[in-house]
Amino acid sequence: MKEGKIFFVTSNQHKFSEAERILKAKGINIAHHPERVEEVRAEDCATVAREAAVCAYEKLKKPLFVEDSGLFIDALNGFPGVYSAFAFKRIGNEGLLKLMKGKEEKERSAKFVSCVAFAGEGKVKVFSGECLGSIAEEMKGKEGFGFDPVFIPERSGKTFAQDVELKEKVSHRKMALMKFAKWLKKESRGEK
Ligand code: IMP
Numbered sequence: 001m002k003e004g005k006i007f008f009v010t011s012n013q014h015k016f017s018e019a020e021r022i023l024k025a026k027g028i029n030i031a032h033h034p035e036r037v038e039e040v041r042a043e044d045c046a047t048v049a050r051e052a053a054v055c056a057y058e059k060l061k062k063p064l065f066v067e068d069s070g071l072f073i074d075a076l077n078g079f080p081g082v083y084s085a086f087a088f089k090r091i092g093n094e095g096l097l098k099l100m101k102g103k104e105e106k107e108r109s110a111k112f113v114s115c116v117a118f119a120g121e122g123k124v125k126v127f128s129g130e131c132l133g134s135i136a137e138e139m140k141g142k143e144g145f146g147f148d149p150v151f152i153p154e155r156s157g158k159t160f161a162q163d164v165e166l167k168e169k170v171s172h173r174k175m176a177l178m179k180f181a182k183w184l185k186k187e188s189r190g191e192k
Pocket of ligand 1: 012067068069070071084085086088112144145146147148160171173
């Protein structure tokens with residue numbers, strides 16, 4: 001694949017800004033296509049992302065990627081998971097904290113999962129990343145978006161919303177994007 005602009009198709013400006021900074025540091029420039037991508041119903045983020053990338057490519061016909069992410073809470077059997085966007089809209093962080101009320105520290109483990117799906121001519125690739133952590137007792141911090149005020153990454157006492165610098169080092173999106181960047185570099189060199 002030749003070097004050229006790759007479009008990140010997302011209606012989430014926060015996701016775009018995070019991805020832009022992370023990929024720029026790897027020498028990859030991206031452009032924003034601010035459109036909401038239709039999502040299929042599926043049990044895992046990888047399938048949702050893959051289908052969305054294929055669908056977006058059929059429409060736009062240019063190299064692009066999409067990203068699907070979710071928060072999986074062990075004590076809630078993985079909920080909200082692939083329904084994270086819906087859950088965030090309906091119950092928000094307050095509702096999530098209510099569901100976790102009374103759970104002790106050892107029962108509050110959770111992880112964020114991110115799947116980045118690239119689609120280009122005759123090519124679809126999915127890259128996933130995870131960030132392990134736990135659900136805070138209360139909302140803390142003002143930065144970031146979504147569940148950032150209630151998610152504490154492992155080996156940190158602060159939520160993502162309190163420590164965005166740490167978020168950009170260890171987040172699920174960072175992990176998935178680093179794999180994507182590595183693959184893109186290889187592709188641009190024509191390596192298999
Ligand atoms: P989707 O990937 O657009 O389907 O949305 C996933 C939902 O998970 C979003 O609405 C956010 O509420 C939440 N989410 C995904 N990534 C993050 C993150 O990095 N921080 C906080 N919340 C997130």
